[in-house]
Structures are given as C-alpha cells and as structure tokens.
Amino acid sequence: MAGPMELVTTDRTVGSTRLARLVREVSHLGGPEAAADPERRPAYRALAQSVRALILDGRIALRTRVPAERDLAAALGLSRTTVTAAYDLLREEGFLESRRGSGTWTMLPPGAGPAGFGGWLLPSQPGGADVAIDLSCASFGMPAALMTEVLAECAPAIAALTANTGYYHAGWPELREVIAERYCARGLPTTPDQIVITSGAQHGNVLALGLLCGPGDRVVVESPTYPNSIEAMRRARMRPVPVPIGEDGIESDVLAAQLRQAAPRVAYLIPDFQNPTGALMSQERRAEAAEAARAAGTWIINDETVSDMALDVPTPPPFPASVSRAAAEQVISVGSMSKSHWGGLRIGWIRTSPRMATELAGQRVAMDMAGSVLDQIIAVALLRRGQGVVEERLTLLRRQRAALEQALAAELPDWSWRTPPGGLSLWVDLGEPSSSELAGRAAAFGVRVVGGPQFGVDPGTFEHRIRIPYTLPEDTLREAVRRLASAFRCETALPPLPDENRWVA
Numbered sequence: 001m002a003g004p005m006e007l008v009t010t011d012r013t014v015g016s017t018r019l020a021r022l023v024r025e026v027s028h029l030g031g032p033e034a035a036a037d038p039e040r041r042p043a044y045r046a047l048a049q050s051v052r053a054l055i056l057d058g059r060i061a062l063r064t065r066v067p068a069e070r071d072l073a074a075a076l077g078l079s080r081t082t083v084t085a086a087y088d089l090l091r092e093e094g095f096l097e098s099r100r101g102s103g104t105w106t107m108l109p110p111g112a113g114p115a116g117f118g119g120w121l122l123p124s125q126p127g128g129a130d131v132a133i134d135l136s137c138a139s140f141g142m143p144a145a146l147m148t149e150v151l152a153e154c155a156p157a158i159a160a161l162t163a164n165t166g167y168y169h170a171g172w173p174e175l176r177e178v179i180a181e182r183y184c185a186r187g188l189p190t191t192p193d194q195i196v197i198t199s200g201a202q203h204g205n206v207l208a209l210g211l212l213c214g215p216g217d218r219v220v221v222e223s224p225t226y227p228n229s230i231e232a233m234r235r236a237r238m239r240p241v242p243v244p245i246g247e248d249g250i251e252s253d254v255l256a257a258q259l260r261q262a263a264p265r266v267a268y269l270i271p272d273f274q275n276p277t278g279a280l281m282s283q284e285r286r287a288e289a290a291e292a293a294r295a296a297g298t299w300i301i302n303d304e305t306v307s308d309m310a311l312d313v314p315t316p317p318p319f320p321a322s323v324s325r326a327a328a329e330q331v332i333s334v335g336s337m338s339k340s341h342w343g344g345l346r347i348g349w350i351r352t353s354p355r356m357a358t359e360l361a362g363q364r365v366a367m368d369m370a371g372s373v374l375d376q377i378i379a380v381a382l383l384r385r386g387q388g389v390v391e392e393r394l395t396l397l398r399r400q401r402a403a404l405e406q407a408l409a410a411e412l413p414d415w416s417w418r419t420p421p422g423g424l425s426l427w428v429d430l431g432e433p434s435s436s437e438l439a440g441r442a443a444a445f446g447v448r449v450v451g452g453p454q455f456g457v458d459p460g461t462f463e464h465r466i467r468i469p470y471t472l473p474e475d476t477l478r479e480a481v482r483r484l485a486s487a488f489r490c491e492t493a494l495p496p497l498p499d500e501n502r503w504v505a
Contacts, residue, residue, distance in 0.1 A: 012261075014060055016067035018253070020075035022059055023050045043078060044085035051086065052095050055106050055461070056433060058223040059244040062458040065103045066096065108460040133480040136448040137505040138275070138424040138469035140393065142342035150381045157377050167369060170361035171197025171349070172376040178383050179335070179349050188321040190351060196360045198348040199371050201305045201336035206232050207360050207367070208301050208332050208350060209266065213238050218264040222250050224427075224455035224462055226275045226303070227504045229268055242457040245274060247418065249281025252288035259296035266299045272307040272316050276455050276467040277427045278420020280313065283322055290323035294330055302333045305348075308340040308390050311398055312421040320351075332356065337379055339424060340390050343505065346372070347379040397424070403474035407481035412488065425469040430488075433463035438488055445483040450504050 014022075054060045066072070069083040076083070087104060090096040094109025170176065176192040183190035198204040213219060215237035221230065223242035233240050241262050243255050249271060258264070269289065271281035281289075293300050302319040310316065320328035336348040350360055364370075382389065401419075404426065408415055417428045430438065439451035452465030468484075470477060 012061055012064040013257075014064050014066055016071035016075040019051075019060070019067055019072060022054050023047065023076065026050045026053050026059075044082045044089065047076070047078070047082065047086035048089040048093075051090060052093070055095055055108070056463055057465070058242060058456055058458070058461045060106055061223065061242045061244070062106055062108060062461070064106045066106060068103075108458070132443075132446050132448055133472070133476060133483065134448045135468055135472075135480055136450050138467070138471055139339060139343050139505050140471050142344065146389070147342075150378055154377050154381050158374055161373055161377070166373045168197075168373065168376075169365055169370050170357065171195065171371065172373055172380075175347075175376045175380050175383075176349075178380050179351070182383070183318060183351060186315070186318055186321070188318040188351075191354070193354045194351055194357055196350040196352075196357050196364070197371055197376060198334075198350060198364070199346045199368065200338055200343070200348040201303060201334050202228055202232070202348075203346075204334040204336075204348045204350045205229055205268070205301060205303065206236075207364055208299075208334065208352075209233065209236065209238065209268075211356075211360055211363055212299050212301075212332075213265045217266075218262045220255065220258055220262070220264045220267040220298070221457060222269060222274060223457060224276055224452070224465075225268070225457075226270065227450075227454045229303070230457060233268075240457045245277060245279055247279055249274070249279055249285040250289060252285050252292065255289055256292040259292050259298055263296065264298055266301055267293055268301045268303065269319075270303045270305075271319050272304055273309055273420060273423030275306065275423065276425055278418075278423035278425065280316065280421050286319060286322045287324070287327075290319075290327035290331065294324075294327040298330070300331045302331050304333055305336045306339050306423050307335070309394070309397065309424055310422040311394060311401065312419075318351075329353070337382070338505075340393065341379075341382050345375045345379055347375055397470060400470040400472065400474055400477060401426075404468065404470040404477045404481065407478045408468075411481050411485040424471050425467050428466050428468055430464050430466065434488075435463045435466050438466065438484075441490070442484055442487040445487045447480055447483045447487065449484065454504060 051060070051066075055062070060066075067075075069080050069087060073080040073083040087096055091098065095107065096104050097107050098104040173192065175197055176195040179195045179197075180190040180192045196204075196207075198207060209219070209232065213236070216239065218239045218241050219233050220243055221233075221240045222245045224245070230240055241258055241264060243258055244251050250269060255267070259267070267289070269281075271286060273280055290300065300319075304319065307318075308315060316322075319333060320331045323331070333351040334348065335351070337345055338348070350357070352360065405417075405419065408417070408426075408428070414431050415428050416431070417426045420426070435451040436453055439449050442449050450467050452462030452467070453460060455465075455467065456462045468480075472480070
C-alpha cells in the first residue's frame with residue numbers, strides 16, 4: 001500500500017464537478033434534504049458511502065487527490081458541514097488521508113486488500129459432487145466432430161509443407177492473407193504485410209508492449225481490466241496507470257487528463273465487450289480516446305480478443321476504422337481465435353503498419369523464432385468456413401447467459417449486474433466487499449471463481465465484484481450458482497480442493 005510520501009507526489013486528481021457526477025451515479029446520496037429526514041440515512045453518511053463505493057469499484061483510483069470540502073459542497077448542493085463530516089468519516093475508516101498543505105487523498109484501510117489469489121485452477125476429481133466447476137476461464141472447447149473434419153481437410157497441406165524448414169517469423173503467408181481479408185471485409189483496408197501471427201493475443205500484447213515500452217514506463221489501462229496484461233506489465237517493470245470505465249467505455253475525460261499528466265508510452269484498451277465488464281465503447285469515446293492519445297504521442301494497443309462475441313448488437317467495426325486516419329496510425333490491434341474458435345490452437349495476430357510489423361516479427365525471433373505452422377494451417381481452414389462456427393457459438397452464449405442470469409436472480413437476489421451487449425461473462429456486484437473471501441470459500445464447494453481484485457491495478461479495489469463467465473453448459477451454470485449461493489451463505493462445505501495454478505483466461 002502506498003505510504004504518505006507516495007500520496008503527496010501523485011499526479012492523480014478528481015475535480016469537484018466529476019466527483020459530484022460520480023456520486024449521483026452511484027445513487028447513495030439522497031440530496032440535501034436527506035440530512036433533515038429522520039427516515040433516511042444522514043446525508044454525510046450517504047455521501048461517505050458513495051465515495052467509499054467509488055473507491056472500491058475503481059471509479060476513483062487510489063492516491064487520487066479529492067476536491068476541497070467547499071468545492072464539492074457547491075457542486076453537490078450540500079452544506080460544507082455535510083461534506084466535512086463525510087470526509088471525516090472516510091478518514092476514520094481509512095479511505096482518505098490528509099496532509100496539511102497538500103490536500104486529501106484516496107487510499108484503502110490496512111488489510112483491505114485480498115488475502116490471496118481468487119482465480120484458482122483446481123484439479124477436477126473424477127465423478128462425484130466435488131468435481132470442480134471452472135468459472136475462472138471465460139472460454140470454449142472445440143466440437144470434436146468439427147476438429148476431426150478440419151484435420152482431415154488440412155492433412156495434404158500439412159504434408160506438403162514438411163519439405164521446408166517451417167519457420168515463418170511473421171506467420172504463414174496464407175493465414176496473414178486471410179486475416180487481412182477479414183479486416184477489409186469489416187471496413188478496414190489491410191494488406192498481409194501489416195499482419196504478424198502470434199501464439200495467442202497475450203503473446204501479441206507482450207510483443208507490442210516490449211517494442212514500445214521499457215522498464216519504468218507508464219501504461220494506461222482500463223480499471224478493471226484483464227489480469228494477465230497487468231501481470232505482463234509488472235513483470236516487465238512497467239507502471240500501469242488505471243483509468244475508470246463506464247457503461248460505454250473508458251472515461252475519456254479522465255483518460256485525457258492521465259495522458260497529459262502521466263505521459264504514458266501506451267494505453268492498453270479493450271473497446272469491444274471489455275473484459276471483465278462487457279462494456280462496449282461508444283463511437284464518441286473511441287474518437288475522443290484516439291485523439292487524446294494522438295495529441296499525447298501515446299500508442300494504443302487495441303485488444304480485440306472478444307470482438308466477435310456480439311450478442312445483442314452488430315459486430316463493432318475495427319477500432320482503427322472508427323477514428324481519424326491520423327489517430328489510427330498510432331493504434332496497434334491484437335486479435336485472437338481463442339474465444340471465437342478454440343484457445344488450444346494458440347493463434348493470435350497483430351495488425352499495424354508494415355514497418356512496425358517488420359519490427360515486431362524481428363522481435364519475436366528472439367522469443368520463440370516462429371509459431372506452429374500446423375496450428376496456422378488449421379486456423380486457415382476454420383476461418384475459410386466463414387462465420388458459421390461463430391454464429392453457432394453466439395446462439396449458445398445467448399442461451400447460457402440467460403440461464404446464468406435466471407439462476408443468479410433466483411438463488412442470490414441481492415447480487416446485481418448489468419447485462420452486457422456481448423462478451424463472455426457477467427461482472428457481478430455482491431453488495432458487500434467479500435469477493436476474495438468468497439472465491440476462497442467457493443473452492444471448498446467445488447467452484448473455481450475469480451475475485452474482483454484480480455482485475456484491478458490497485459490492491460483491494462473491486463472487493464465487492466466477481467466475474468462469472470457464461471461459457472459453460474446451462475445445467476452446469478445452474479449448479480455453479482447453487483454452489484456459489486451455499487458458499488456465500490457459509491453453508492457446510494465440501495472437502496477443500498488444493499490451490500494449484502494461478503492464472504485467469
């Protein structure tokens with residue numbers, strides 16, 4: 001946790017107008033009349049609860065300077081006494097800290113962070129009620145009949161290639177051509193020399209970050225965001241800078257401020273059905289984010305891993321096609337077949353300029369020389385079949401999402417969530433900061449679930465959230481919810497399962 005000296009050197013601030021807007025959005029504050037209404041929560045406590053919720057939910061980052069009491073009182077239409085009392089309560093609880101002459105800053109109370117990792121991969125047991133239901137991985141398997149058919153189809157092409165070395169540093173040419181054609185069909189002119197094939201999207205993200213950033217460089221990320229990307233940045237000694245996300249994507253005014261203040265090398269964004277929230281960035285916010293990044297000289301890594309998972313809206317156009325040509329030149333797009341087809345193929349790609357593609361291909365030689373040609377040949381065969389596989393998957397996802405929501409409403413009526421327009425999971429509010437505890441307890445009930453703090457940059461944020469994918473069969477999802485409800489209510493558990501691998505998909 002940051003110490004006092006870190007607090008006074010931060011460049012994060014939240015203005016009174018924005019904080020007042022956020023407070024109204026979380027709806028804990030009843031208005032200036034609440035303080036005089038004995039049937040309602042006192043206004044200062046309601047205000048404190050709203051600010052506390054905003055901190056825990058990452059809408060206000062840790063070590064952010066909050067406005068002076070007088071300014072916030074004016075913006076909210078409350079008395080200064082009410083705001084002062086709310087700030088005093090938050091200081092007492094450990095959510096604010098003040099230093100004379102420096103202002104007041106957000107923080108978390110000691111011990112508010114998670115005790116351990118909540119997204120465990122546990123070994124399934126053969127049969128019985130204790131078989132683990134894996135809610136840590138938002139992904140699908142591949143139908144065996146389809147894979148058998150595709151493998152038979154690809155056998156001649158695989159055999160024909162065995163006479164050469166099999167090293168294609170930028171990727172098998174036919175797959176690069178197919179990926180380029182897909183971008184063109186979606187309205188973004190692309191040539192094969194703009195494509196680099198990678199071993200999945202995470203490999204692509206790491207390659208792009210490694211080319212653009214070095215140790216100590218700042219990288220703007222959405223808050224919450226994909227945990228493995230945060231981990232990759234930290235392992236490379238980069239400094240992730242969180243920016244909150246709303247229902248229509250990253251808050252562009254906060255992003256613009258961070259781009260000016262933090263001077264990050266890169267902004268890592270998931271505009272299409274964001275992981276974990278499922279938010280779809282609006283066209284307006286895409287343009288604002290891209291222009292702010294262009295003005296700051298910041299590259300955007302556009303993670304489009306789940307772009308195809310459009311359940312209630314048309315598939316969004318590629319991010320670079322949604323912004324100005326000048327801004328698009330600073331966008332690197334990273335895609336994957338892991339969610340749309342099968343993660344076992346380890347097929348991803350980067351779309352960028354031809355010059356940047358050449359540099360990225362050269363960089364990956366030092367890492368793994370080249371990707372598996374066998375996987376790439378299979379990928380071409382699957383992609384040449386068109387959107388049929390994806391459409392079947394979308395139909396299944398809609399049914400499974402509905403089953404999950406119905407089960408949650410029946411078993412855990414106090415939990416809440418926003419139905420995402422696409423993606424693979426629900427970002428569920430537990431109504432209390434018990435996410436890490438629930439994730440640990442759920443393991444004893446045979447459920448693997450990822451606690452909310454794993455998706456945050458600042459330790460302890462999102463403690464009232466969990467991510468629940470709807471990628472499992474409907475009956476399995478209903479059973480998973482039943483077990484989660486038992487774990488949440490602290491009922492008698494099954495024998496605990498061991499904690500093994502720790503990662504999130």
